[in-house]
Amino acid sequence: MSLRPILFSLFLSLSSAFSATAEPVLVMVEEQGCVWCARWNDEIAHIYPKTTEGKAAPLRRMDIHAATPDDLAFSKSLNFTPTFVLMVDGQEVSRIEGYPGEDFFWGLLGQMLSNASIDVSG
Numbered sequence: 001m002s003l004r005p006i007l008f009s010l011f012l013s014l015s016s017a018f019s020a021t022a023e024p025v026l027v028m029v030e031e032q033g034c035v036w037c038a039r040w041n042d043e044i045a046h047i048y049p050k051t052t053e054g055k056a057a058p059l060r061r062m063d064i065h066a067a068t069p070d071d072l073a074f075s076k077s078l079n080f081t082p083t084f085v086l087m088v089d090g091q092e093v094s095r096i097e098g099y100p101g102e103d104f105f106w107g108l109l110g111q112m113l114s115n116a117s118i119d120v121s122g
Contacts, residue, residue: 022088024057024118026109027072029083031064036099037082043102052120053109057086086112 030037048054064081068074074085075092084096084105094112099105113120 022118024086024088024093024113024116025060026054026057027060027062027085027087029062029064029078029081029085031081034081040082040099040105044105053106053113056113056118056120084109086116086118088116088118 028037028040045059048059062069062072064078064083071090072087073091078085080097082099086093086095086109093116096105096108096112100108110120
């Protein structure tokens with residue numbers, strides 16, 4: 001039996017592991033009729049992609065009633081809207097349940113990114 005196929009397979013799995021970089025994303029879990037989601041949309045949505053935080057963790061929206069996408073693994077159930085979940089490589093790192101207002105949102109998000117060692121220096 002040749003070791004070549006086994007070694008090649010091992011090489012491919014290791015090379016993909018080392019070449020993969022952390023891909024952070026901020027998942028906004030929302031639902032139609034959510035007044036706090038609408039408030040976040042009015043106050044933050046238009047500027048979020050232009051910020052260093054938005055560039056470091058791009059926004060991805062998800063309806064709370066939809067099936068969980070296969071590429072996302074939440075650490076606990078989603079019960080409130082909005083919920084902002086910081087994901088790295090599809091795994092939940094931290095979350096904000098609810099929208100605490102613009103000033104608190106940025107502070108909490110900054111802490112989440114810092115705790116996850118995500119560089120937001122631009």
